[in-house]
Amino acid sequence: MTDGMMAIAILLPLLAGLVIFLVRDYYARNVVVVVTALTLIANSILFVVKGPFTYTPTGFNWGLVIEVLDYAILIFYLYLGFTLRNWLVLIFAVTQLIPLAYFEFVMKAHVEVAPAFVVDNLAIIMCLVISIVGSLICIYALRYMYDHEQHAHVEKSRQSRFLLWLVLFLGAMNGLVFANNLVWLYFFWEVTTMCSFMLISHDKTELAIKNAARALWMNSTGGTAFIIAIIYLYVTQGGASALSMQNIIGGTLQGSILLLPVALLCYTGCTKAAQMPFQSWLLGAMVAPTPVSALLHSSTMVKAGVYLVLRLAPAYAGTYVSTAVAIVGAFTFFGTSALAISQSTGKRVLAYSTIANLGLIIACAGINTPLSIAAAILLIIFHAISKGMLFLCAGTIEHLIWSRDIEDMEGLAAKAPLTTLITALGILSMFLPPFGMLLGKWIALEAAYRIPLAAVLFVLASTMTIVFWTKWLGRLLQVLPKLGWPFEKLSLSYSVPLWTLLVGIFVVGIGVAPIYQNFVASAAHNVISGTQIFASGWDNMSLSGTSVKGLLGYFPVWALYAVFAIAVLLPLIFVGLKPTQLRPVYMCGEQSGAMDADEYMAEADTKTKVILGGYYFQDSLGEKTLNPVVNTIAILLLVIMIGCGVILK
Amino acid sequence: MMRQLILLIATIVVAPFIGGLLFGIDRRITARLQGRFGPPILQPFYDFLKLIGKERIAVSRLQFVWIYAYLVFMVGSLLCLVFQSDFLILVFLLGFAGVSLVLAGFSTKSPYSHFGANRELLQIMAYEPVLLLLAIGIYAQNGTFLISEIFNQSRPLIFSLWPLFIAVLYVLTIKMRKSPFDIATSHHAHQEIVKGVITEFSGPYYALYQLAEWYEIVLVLGIVALFWTNPLWVGILIALAAFLLELLIDNIAARMTAPWMVRLSWTVGLILGVLNIAYIYFTKGVS
Numbered sequence: 001m002t003d004g005m006m007a008i009a010i011l012l013p014l015l016a017g018l019v020i021f022l023v024r025d026y027y028a029r030n031v032v033v034v035v036t037a038l039t040l041i042a043n044s045i046l047f048v049v050k051g052p053f054t055y056t057p058t059g060f061n062w063g064l065v066i067e068v069l070d071y072a073i074l075i076f077y078l079y080l081g082f083t084l085r086n087w088l089v090l091i092f093a094v095t096q097l098i099p100l101a102y103f104e105f106v107m108k109a110h111v112e113v114a115p116a117f118v119v120d121n122l123a124i125i126m127c128l129v130i131s132i133v134g135s136l137i138c139i140y141a142l143r144y145m146y147d148h149e150q151h152a153h154v155e156k157s158r159q160s161r162f163l164l165w166l167v168l169f170l171g172a173m174n175g176l177v178f179a180n181n182l183v184w185l186y187f188f189w190e191v192t193t194m195c196s197f198m199l200i201s202h203d204k205t206e207l208a209i210k211n212a213a214r215a216l217w218m219n220s221t222g223g224t225a226f227i228i229a230i231i232y233l234y235v236t237q238g239g240a241s242a243l244s245m246q247n248i249i250g251g252t253l254q255g256s257i258l259l260l261p262v263a264l265l266c267y268t269g270c271t272k273a274a275q276m277p278f279q280s281w282l283l284g285a286m287v288a289p290t291p292v293s294a295l296l297h298s299s300t301m302v303k304a305g306v307y308l309v310l311r312l313a314p315a316y317a318g319t320y321v322s323t324a325v326a327i328v329g330a331f332t333f334f335g336t337s338a339l340a341i342s343q344s345t346g347k348r349v350l351a352y353s354t355i356a357n358l359g360l361i362i363a364c365a366g367i368n369t370p371l372s373i374a375a376a377i378l379l380i381i382f383h384a385i386s387k388g389m390l391f392l393c394a395g396t397i398e399h400l401i402w403s404r405d406i407e408d409m410e411g412l413a414a415k416a417p418l419t420t421l422i423t424a425l426g427i428l429s430m431f432l433p434p435f436g437m438l439l440g441k442w443i444a445l446e447a448a449y450r451i452p453l454a455a456v457l458f459v460l461a462s463t464m465t466i467v468f469w470t471k472w473l474g475r476l477l478q479v480l481p482k483l484g485w486p487f488e489k490l491s492l493s494y495s496v497p498l499w500t501l502l503v504g505i506f507v508v509g510i511g512v513a514p515i516y517q518n519f520v521a522s523a524a525h526n527v528i529s530g531t532q533i534f535a536s537g538w539d540n541m542s543l544s545g546t547s548v549k550g551l552l553g554y555f556p557v558w559a560l561y562a563v564f565a566i567a568v569l570l571p572l573i574f575v576g577l578k579p580t581q582l583r584p585v586y587m588c589g590e591q592s593g594a595m596d597a598d599e600y601m602a603e604a605d606t607k608t609k610v611i612l613g614g615y616y617f618q619d620s621l622g623e624k625t626l627n628p629v630v631n632t633i634a635i636l637l638l639v640i641m642i643g644c645g646v647i648l649k
Numbered sequence: 650m651m652r653q654l655i656l657l658i659a660t661i662v663v664a665p666f667i668g669g670l671l672f673g674i675d676r677r678i679t680a681r682l683q684g685r686f687g688p689p690i691l692q693p694f695y696d697f698l699k700l701i702g703k704e705r706i707a708v709s710r711l712q713f714v715w716i717y718a719y720l721v722f723m724v725g726s727l728l729c730l731v732f733q734s735d736f737l738i739l740v741f742l743l744g745f746a747g748v749s750l751v752l753a754g755f756s757t758k759s760p761y762s763h764f765g766a767n768r769e770l771l772q773i774m775a776y777e778p779v780l781l782l783l784a785i786g787i788y789a790q791n792g793t794f795l796i797s798e799i800f801n802q803s804r805p806l807i808f809s810l811w812p813l814f815i816a817v818l819y820v821l822t823i824k825m826r827k828s829p830f831d832i833a834t835s836h837h838a839h840q841e842i843v844k845g846v847i848t849e850f851s852g853p854y855y856a857l858y859q860l861a862e863w864y865e866i867v868l869v870l871g872i873v874a875l876f877w878t879n880p881l882w883v884g885i886l887i888a889l890a891a892f893l894l895e896l897l898i899d900n901i902a903a904r905m906t907a908p909w910m911v912r913l914s915w916t917v918g919l920i921l922g923v924l925n926i927a928y929i930y931f932t933k934g935v936s
Contacts, residue, residue: 211728411758413711431748433741442737451789452930456923459781467774474755474766479709552729563725563742577717577853585759587850594683598758612763615770 002055006117008043009127009178012036013086013171016410017164029160030142037135044131046557047124054115054180063112066187070100071239073190077220080197081117092220099227100327103234113244122524126177126307129381132169132504133299137495138394141166141291143493147399152203163203166295167580169195172302177307182233182243186226189272189304193219196301199292200285211284216306218281222271229261229268241340247316262315263645265308266325267638273305273358274331276634281354286347290395292346297354298388298446301378310376312361312367316370323451324641325365330448330457332359332636341471342621344614346394347626349468350387353430353506357383363454364444372447375440378516384434385508386429389501393423394493406475407613410567414479418487422498425505427473431466433565435509470616478612480598510561510601653732660731661724668863669693670871675836675896684898697859703852708757715753716854719833720861722746727868730875733797737786740780743868746861747773754846769833771907775914776820782922783872786813789929795831800878805889807876809929810923814876818891818917823910824869827899832907 008389016036023029033540074097082089119127145159171423172195176188193216201212211580234549236257241247248258261587274282309325316322333356340352357379366374396419397412398404413420429435448455490498584591592607593600602608673690680687689695707713726742729735747769754766754930784794791798791807799806807814823830850858873891874884 117838227777294921432745433738442735442741445737445785446788446794449785451932452785452789455785456782456919456926459778459785460919463774463777463781465779466744466748467770470751470770470773474752476760477711478757478763479711479756480758515924549697563721563728566721566725577705577713579705579710579713581704581706582710583706583708585757586843587759587762610758610760612760615767 009174010171013167021164040131044128049146052120055117056115066565088217095224111183111240116181117178118180123177129384130173130299133384140497143491165195165198180245200288208287215281216279222268225264226268229264260645263321263642265620268445269305269308273302277631279355294391298384306361313365322368324644326451327456328637329359330454334457334461339463340468346544354594375443377520379440385504401464411478416488429505664867665863681931703855705928708849711756715749720747723861723864730871735794737784737794759847759849761843765833768907769846775911776823778814779918786810805877815920816918829902829905
């Protein structure tokens with residue numbers, strides 16, 4: 001049973017990807033993708049039913065396979081470095097290749113870690129997020145890529161190649177969250193980096209290749225730190241047992257020399273989670289077709305980064321590294337929220353908001369109390385659903401108006417009411433009580449006082465979050481007093497993922513209390529107590545020393561729902577409050593006549609169109625002004641974080 | 650349960666009367682300060698009754714939804730205070746009420762309403778961090794965000810949180826839309842005829858907005874009163890004194906620009922808040 005489940009979770013996406021690549025027929029390919037998606041979703045639910053277990057594959061020398069593939073990937077990077085003439089890609093491919101070769105050939109390290117995979121509650125939650133949200137995005141991509149190529153007039157379709165990497169990504173992510181052997185974890189880590197390169201560079205434009213190369217080298221610095229951490233652990237802790245994740249976080253190793261490799265791994269996590277100063281690779285990744293952004297931002301790639309930092313939380317608990325991780329995350333939350341205000345491109349706002357939320361999650365890991373770990377896990381779930389949906393909305397809007405600019409989305413509510421409705425609900429779910437993101441923030445603030453600086457940064461950042469979301473929502477909803485808004489028709493491949501995710505937001509938001517008690521609390525317990533994964537299972541367990549359970553038993557959550565329900569339901573009852581008449585707006589009595597005209601009579605009675613826009617504060621919050629400052633601070637913070645690992649043992 | 654139900658209904662019914670009365674007093678005192686006679690104290694209620702009976706005319710189909718949300722979230726926020734629930738949730742709900750008003754302004758293509766909405770958004774940016782810092786200050790002092798815990802403490806908050814108290818007075822000026830911070834809109838033809846974010850509200854919708862404002866004034870004065878809860882009448886006196894102080898400031902100050910407001914709030918307000926929290930953190934430690 002476990003053989004099959006693991007094989008489906010990790011190998012099926014690879015197999016399906018190859019089939020998709022070979023099958024050139026549009027409909028046959030769609031069937032394969034849909035079947036794979038449904039199988040992955042069903043399989044992830046099976047993991048929940050089965051509960052935690054450990055697993056080591058037998059009957060085949062998988063270690064050797066992974067070793068060979070590791071070299072294949074790194075040599076591919078070398079090749080890319082040469083052909084793209086990108087020295088940074090080349091350098092960081094070499095810095096990974098040489099230590100790896102040294103480790104395996106000179107040191108002749110035989111890394112056999114048992115168990116190779118540990119499927120605990122945190123990994124199961126990650127698997128659910130990856131399989132469900134990721135699969136829906138793959139389904140969305142079917143139609144999106146078709147439209148994308150139609151619009152760009154591509155002669156030779158490259159959709160199958162695109163879908164190969166998209167589907168393979170899910171398998172690599174599943175492997176990554178299950179892996180217990182650090183060398184295997186490293187392999188899956190590199191597969192996700194490679195997939196992201198292939199997907200970002202998909203359109204083959206100059207900009208796409210440039211940005212993909214940036215993503216590659218930035219993540220390769222993380223990969224380099226990863227290898228150094230592996231070798232350091234192997235040498236100082238004496239052998240392969242130190243390369244078991246469970247041993248690292250379980251406290252069975254020598255604590256004093258453990259801190260440096262853990263700090264390095266946190267750095268690796270920060271590169272993949274695009275924390276400042278690495279945010280530029282994720283922003284550059286926006287050139288890719290929107291399903292790529294949706295996938296990178298919600299369920300894969302960046303979530304691998306926060307997963308690693310979160311997973312390692314017990315290994316650095318109670319040290320200065322922990323405080324440094326919290327400040328690094330909180331500062332990213334603050335800096336990118338400020339930058340998001342100055343952005344007028346929808347996808348860039350989403351990207352900055354993603355980085356900000358990842359910063360919040362990493363900060364929660366750094367605060368390192370049971371409560372904050374639980375907040376981090378909740379945020380991972382909520383963020384994946386909301387952000388996945390928002391990116392799909394952004395893609396749908398783009399294919400309706402062929403623009404990504406927020407100013408061009410003015411009055412979308414009248415042109416495409418259905419898409420606008422879903423987008424608006426998605427945006428509201430990012431900051432409106434009682435949706436999940438806000439609950440996560442609430443718990444995070446509750447936990448944050450342990451590190452007051454983090455708490456203050458949270459406060460400032462969450463205020464700015466409100467500003468940029470409201471601005472965007474305001475543009476969408478700005479309408480003329482026109483009557484009759486017919487709902488637009490969306491392709492099934494668009495509407496099914498959108499509706500599913502929308503339902504998901506409501507289900508997870510409303511069901512947060514049971515989800516918290518049955519899933520998140522035990523997963524948080526797994527994270528904290530490391531090895532004791534079989535102690536709890538999925539039962540209701542309280543976390544020692546906190547009032548987590550009491551927290552949700554308190555009045556607030558249900559009060560929030562009450563307010564929310566009144567706000568939603570009463571207007572339906574009081575339809576009587578609906579306006580009986582619509583009139584044009586006030587323009588000092590100089591309107592040009594018609595009800596739905598947005599023109600006024602200027603000098604000499606010439607009709608002049610009213611043009612309104614949002615505030616973007618380019619001077620004070622623009623990238624040019626802020627980037628040098630925040631990036632410098634962020635680099636310093638990262639240096640301090642690793643420095644804490646070296647000096648303060 | 651019965652007691653709570655009565656409290657719920659009492660809050661919803663009584664609060665607007667207090668709020669309306671305060672606005673009536675405001676108009677009268679302001680008039681006297683300006684050398685006018687001023688309207689009757691009950692004038693806000695007469696206005697309300699007249700407005701609510703008018704025809705429902707709007708400039709956009711979305712507008713009424715957001716005005717309605719403004720009212721509901723404001724009442725929800727006030728209920729959080731009355732039921733002594735979580736202070737952080739109170740701030741979140743109050744924040745979203747503000748967002749609803751901004752969205753009501755944005756949901757038309759009216760230049761005036763748009764300016765007002767953008768400025769209202771800046772006001773949120775100015776006061777929200779101060780209120781959240783107050784929440785953290787309360788947490789630092791009591792170890793919880795629960796308002797009920799504030800009532801359990803015998804030592805009033807103002808002794809340990811007086812810098813935040815000053816910052817909250819600043820928020821009060823913004824929330825009451827008084828000079829120098831009457832940036833998004835102002836009261837009774839204070840500085841202008843076209844009324845910013847509420848330019849496009851009329852008839853019953855404008856009445857709803859006023860109702861929400863009455864709840865809001867009770868809520869923010871209630872937050873001020875939290876600084877002295879034992880005995881509560883001292884806190885209420887402090888809140889009323891703060892109210893009168895705002896009226897005085899309103900009449901001696903001129904409107905300033907929105908960026909100036911945000912800058913002042915993000916420097917003075919935040920420094921006061923951060924120093925306050927840092928002081929408690931280093932003297933009390935983590936509870």
